[in-house]
Amino acid sequence: MFPVIQLGPLAIQSAGLFLLASIWIGMTLTEKRAAHSGLKSDSLDSLILLSLFGLLAGGRLAYAALHFDSLRASPLDIFSLNTSLFDLTGGLAAGFIVALVYGQRKGLAFWPTLDALTPFFATMMVGLGASHLASGDAFGKETSLPWGIELFGAVRHPSQVYEIATALFILNLIGLRKPFSAAGVQFLAFLAWTAGASLFLEAFRGDSTLIFGGLRLGQIFAWIVLAAALVGVERLQSGMVVNEQA
């Protein structure tokens, strides 16, 4: 795993740096490809930045709400620079709400905006894989295959490398292509490919949450997302869904 860079009181983890780099690259790609979607790159940039701010602030507030008793004794901790005071689910929900509100106010059409943001999402998936590689998260199960890597006391599937490779493939296949004829299909195709890859690759992980006698929870979640994305593609392609116009 990669080292941590200590700057004064801040321990900057290389995993976080990969995520930051992917945000920057993703925004650059989205900006460059905004013309294909007919949207202004400034609006997309603002949408991304405000959503990220919403994610960070919402994640901290959600943590404070969930651990209210712990924070009551030391309330100033809510302003702590330590990133461990963060609730991801709450953060994602807040980021999503901020994006919706901003999109509505600026009159951004729903599906074309998601299509325009697909390069950003696809790049973030590459960054997520790289951050897993740096932190050791999402590690593989034990294997005797020749490409196994020594990790945490065993030879394991390089699951993070699989993750990065498939994310790069999807970025190239879906994220960087011109939009499909029907609005929303590019985003849903990205979602379907990503969910499908996750469903397949989860089988090689050694940290799966198991339910019902060994079924991997991550695969079941990925299958549901895959099914929803495919149904969405089918409906959009069939012209059954009218694009939302702001």
Next chain:
Amino acid sequence: MQSTRRIWFAGILVLGLVWIGLSADRLGESTNGLTPAPQKGFLAPDFTLETMSGQKVTLSDLRGQVVVVNLWASWCGPCRLEMPAFKNIYEEYKDRGLVILAVNSTSQDTPSAVEAFVAEFQLPFTVLMDYDGTVARLYKLSALPTTFFVGRDGVIRRAVIGGPLAESTLRAEIESLLAEETP
């Protein structure tokens, strides 16, 4: 065209279900906390170290108790900043069985500096001396401070690299660990 696409999509979903069934972990291939490694979900690597007075402490002897392993050094700014929080938390939870092992990275520190540090903060919990860097290597220490929250079953529940840790984070983690049933 439309019906062909639907057949493809249905086929993909059926294949997905088959794959979920085939790749189910019936043999316990997930770690289940049985392998020692300095990572969440793994057994905390065992070690025996001495206190400043020479008393030996072994991590595995503390099985059944909630243990916080904090790796620190006297020259490390964030370690200095977070130590009062550890002290407060220990005073608050020691009667409920909390153990804090403050492992000094003595291979990159000096015993005299450690003594001065302990006296300055009047640390009430166990301070261990990692003279030859064994624990630093075992726990793949990459930044100071680093803190591991270990459950009663000896499995790491959370690893926090860097600091300073907020007192509320410590309290939230420890409350959650103390609420777990004894294995």
